[in-house]
Amino acid sequence: MNPQVNNAWQIIHGMLAYGYALELEVNGKLTPGIEWLFDGGEMRGWQLVPGDKGLKDVEEPGSKSGEGHDDQWLGYFAQSGVKPDAKIKVHGQEFTIRDMVTQAKWDVREGMEATWTLMAFSRYLPLDTKWQARDGSEWSIERLLEMECSQDLASSTCGGTHRMYGIASTLNRHLAEGGRIEGIWLLADEKVKQALDDARVNQQPDGGFSMNYFNRSSNSPDIGLRINTTGHVLEFVCLAASDAQLQQPWVTKAVVFLADLLEQTADVPVECGGLYHAVHGLMLYRDRRFR
Numbered sequence: 001m002n003p004q005v006n007n008a009w010q011i012i013h014g015m016l017a018y019g020y021a022l023e024l025e026v027n028g029k030l031t032p033g034i035e036w037l038f039d040g041g042e043m044r045g046w047q048l049v050p051g052d053k054g055l056k057d058v059e060e061p062g063s064k065s066g067e068g069h070d071d072q073w074l075g076y077f078a079q080s081g082v083k084p085d086a087k088i089k090v091h092g093q094e095f096t097i098r099d100m101v102t103q104a105k106w107d108v109r110e111g112m113e114a115t116w117t118l119m120a121f122s123r124y125l126p127l128d129t130k131w132q133a134r135d136g137s138e139w140s141i142e143r144l145l146e147m148e149c150s151q152d153l154a155s156s157t158c159g160g161t162h163r164m165y166g167i168a169s170t171l172n173r174h175l176a177e178g179g180r181i182e183g184i185w186l187l188a189d190e191k192v193k194q195a196l197d198d199a200r201v202n203q204q205p206d207g208g209f210s211m212n213y214f215n216r217s218s219n220s221p222d223i224g225l226r227i228n229t230t231g232h233v234l235e236f237v238c239l240a241a242s243d244a245q246l247q248q249p250w251v252t253k254a255v256v257f258l259a260d261l262l263e264q265t266a267d268v269p270v271e272c273g274g275l276y277h278a279v280h281g282l283m284l285y286r287d288r289r290f291r
Helices: 008-021 033-038 072-079 097-107 115-124 141-149 157-176 184-201 223-240 249-264 272-290
Strands: 023-026 029-032 048-050 055-057 087-090 093-096 130-132 138-140
Touching: 008 033, 008 072, 008 272, 023 033, 029 033, 033 087, 048 087, 048 093, 055 072, 055 097, 072 097, 072 115, 087 097, 093 097, 097 115, 115 141, 115 157, 138 141, 141 157, 141 184, 157 184, 157 223, 184 223, 223 249, 223 272, 249 272
Parallel strands: none
Antiparallel strands: 023 029, 048 055, 087 093, 130 138
């Protein structure tokens, strides 16, 4: 991709899939993408501004060129291996990812779509972190998790796959640190298990996941839609499933379906969000199954 041609929505989704390995064509040369962007690179849809507490990313909902959701870029950087002390140059000023986290903490509010915020906080903050936000109330990661768990998946972005990814990411860390399954963590665990079961039950005979994600069984001849929905669901499955579940035939069938579909449509233009979520899902699967 080329930042003179492609926009932030496309390129940052590529970073989600490939992390620091993603290269861009900049002035005719292949250049490491994240390093170029953080060193002051500019592209359509990439808008960061100094906030009252740190560094703020500016949303452009629905544009499909800029950030579409609260803290979306921050959530994707957290999944791409970017460290909290990574430096970002913005109009000559130097900030870090930690400055984006600090601003995001300040901007948290009741009723927000906290999906990507939770993805970022579960990577960059201790899970017992508490803070006061702009609304004057005390917040915690557990409160964010509870708010996300209470949302309806069917009406959530991309069928709730992102929401479930954030919940699963937070739960995984809680368990890795020896946390107990009680209180909000029990609710999160039940929600993750239910989503995994719904993905399996609604899976199509060819191995692809449902066009309606977790909600009900459905199919479509639209290639881009099949890559998008199967890729999004597989991404969640490969994060949330146990080692034993990941080796079950239904997961293998979904992986083979998606890999085959990507090979068969290599020359067909498809929507980049779904494409890179599919690639990210396959990479998560490869890393977990085969180390």
